[in-house]
Amino acid sequence: MQEIQWFPGHMAKAKRQLTELLRYLDLLIEVRDARIPIASHNRDLDEILGKKPVIVLLNKMDLADPEVTGAWRVWFAAQKIPVVEVNGKNGRGIEAIWKVAAAQFVGNRSGQIKRLGVVGIPNVGKSSVLNRLLGRGAARTGNLPGVTRGKQWIKYKGFEVLDTPGLLPPKLTSRTDGYKLALVGTIRDEIVPVHDLALYLMENYGGKLFAGDDSFPEQLPAEEQLLWFALKRKFLAKGGEPDLNRAVMALLHEFRQGRLGRISLEQPPTAGSVY
Ligand SMILES: Nc1nc2c(ncn2[C@@H]2O[C@H](COP(=O)(O)OP(=O)(O)OP(=O)(O)O)[C@@H](O)[C@H]2O)c(=O)[nH]1
Numbered sequence: 001m002q003e004i005q006w007f008p009g010h011m012a013k014a015k016r017q018l019t020e021l022l023r024y025l026d027l028l029i030e031v032r033d034a035r036i037p038i039a040s041h042n043r044d045l046d047e048i049l050g051k052k053p054v055i056v057l058l059n060k061m062d063l064a065d066p067e068v069t070g071a072w073r074v075w076f077a078a079q080k081i082p083v084v085e086v087n088g089k090n091g092r093g094i095e096a097i098w099k100v101a102a103a104q105f106v107g108n109r110s111g112q113i114k115r116l117g118v119v120g121i122p123n124v125g126k127s128s129v130l131n132r133l134l135g136r137g138a139a140r141t142g143n144l145p146g147v148t149r150g151k152q153w154i155k156y157k158g159f160e161v162l163d164t165p166g167l168l169p170p171k172l173t174s175r176t177d178g179y180k181l182a183l184v185g186t187i188r189d190e191i192v193p194v195h196d197l198a199l200y201l202m203e204n205y206g207g208k209l210f211a212g213d214d215s216f217p218e219q220l221p222a223e224e225q226l227l228w229f230a231l232k233r234k235f236l237a238k239g240g241e242p243d244l245n246r247a248v249m250a251l252l253h254e255f256r257q258g259r260l261g262r263i264s265l266e267q268p269p270t271a272g273s274v275y
């Protein structure tokens with residue numbers, strides 16, 4: 001299998017920009033994908049944040065397994081990381097963010113403007129969340145001073161929210177991180193070969209994806225499972241043999257659309273293991 005490459009220059013630049021931005025913020029809202037709460041977190045953020053408070057959003061909760069998301073909620077609470085499960089598409093859970101945000105400032109001088117910003121890796125739903133968060137009552141205020149021109153503050157519910165989210169590149173600490181990120185659509189398919197990706201999905205999550213189907217060959221290798229999928233869907237090439245390319249594309253597409261059910265790709269680490 002091909003190695004996944006990332007460009008260190010991108011990270012250095014993103015880190016610089018975020019560090020600059022953080023000077024103006026009192027609280028950061030970090031959007032993650034509920035299906036991969038760890039792989040969708042760029043660990044460099046911890047270092048950039050220092051002591052600044054952060055709220056983690058588990059977005060796209062509608063695509064994740066609710067039971068696993070519940071386990072993540074417990075895990076984050078144990079780490080003392082404030083977490084909110086949301087759906088940036090329909091707005092579910094969004095309102096709770098304000099309460100959790102206000103709780104970060106209990107004991108602070110009242111009446112003081114608290115500034116917050118949204119950050120995350122590509123495609124996790126930063127813009128959707130921001131739109132939902134601000135709703136219609138939001139009013140634009142001044143521009144952000146300094147280097148980050150073009151950004152504006154929006155006054156809402158006693159906060160000032162930066163109108164543009166901060167973008168962090170995904171951090172690939174392992175090959176499986178790369179697969180997971182590609183499966184949820186945060187890194188492009190050109191970076192990870194689609195055939196490998198489909199095999200990875202089958203091998204690790206096939207049993208869950210096709211749990212309701214007695215004909216799924218759970219004991220067979222992923223290649224065979226992919227063949228099974230092609231035949232099941234009647235994806236046949238000209239000679240009548242299974243069309244694997246079509247099977248690969250259909251499997252990935254349907255998974256990403258959530259059409260194969262609500263599947264989480266990561267479980268919380270068990271007690272004692274490191275995060
Ligand atoms: N099913 C589902 N889809 C979502 C949710 N939130 C966002 N999306 C979809 O995910 C895609 C990416 O959402 P965006 O809000 O554009 O994500 P982003 O992080 O701003 O993306 P970039 O700016 O490209 O990095 C869009 O197609 C959204 O409709 C969610 O909670 N559930």
Ligand SMILES: [Mg+2]
Binds near residue numbers: 126127128165
């Ligand atoms: Mg966006």
